[in-house]
Amino acid sequence: MGECYFCLSKASHSCRLCGRPVCDTHGGGGVCVACREAICAVCGRELAVSYCSGCGRLGCVDCLVQYDPVRRFCRDCLARGASEFKPEALEPLKKVVRRVFGS
Ligand SMILES: [Zn+2]
Ligand SMILES: [Zn+2]
Ligand SMILES: [Zn+2]
Ligand SMILES: [Zn+2]
Incomplete structure (x- = not known):
């Protein structure tokens, strides 16, 4: 080893x-x-890529959702504030990253 x-x-x-x-x-x-x-504070499994704009925790591409061009929220914050967000406008960050970087 x-x-x-x-x-x-x-x-x-x-x-x-x-x-x-x-x-x-x-x-x-x-x-x-x-x-x-540098690990995601939401799932504790993946490397974090950014912070949640709501609670400030580190989140990975699976746990953070790009809400608008400057803000990302974790699943927990989205669940808590479901009424103030527009779920239909949300897109998993992973897809956004794929689109931008073409991987
Ligand atoms: Zn050691
Ligand atoms: Zn390591
Ligand atoms: Zn995660
Ligand atoms: Zn959060």
Whole structure:
């Protein structure tokens, strides 16, 4: 397995997001300390890409929805404020990203 990317002690597994070898201290829960800082606070599974304009939490492409050109909201905020948003105008951020970058 090799050495932990962070402390160079024996690595026990690799980070499931970045793939770097990590020890239990630096890779607890399957995600390394670097990725944990940048992980989606909504689902806790994917790397975050931006902040929710409502609650300020980090969110990933699956959890944040582009509401208008400058604002993105997480699923929880959308659920809470469903009446003040227009759900039919929403589009998952993933699709927007695909359209813009053509991937
Ligand atoms: Zn380590
Ligand atoms: Zn990582
Ligand atoms: Zn997420
Ligand atoms: Zn939110």
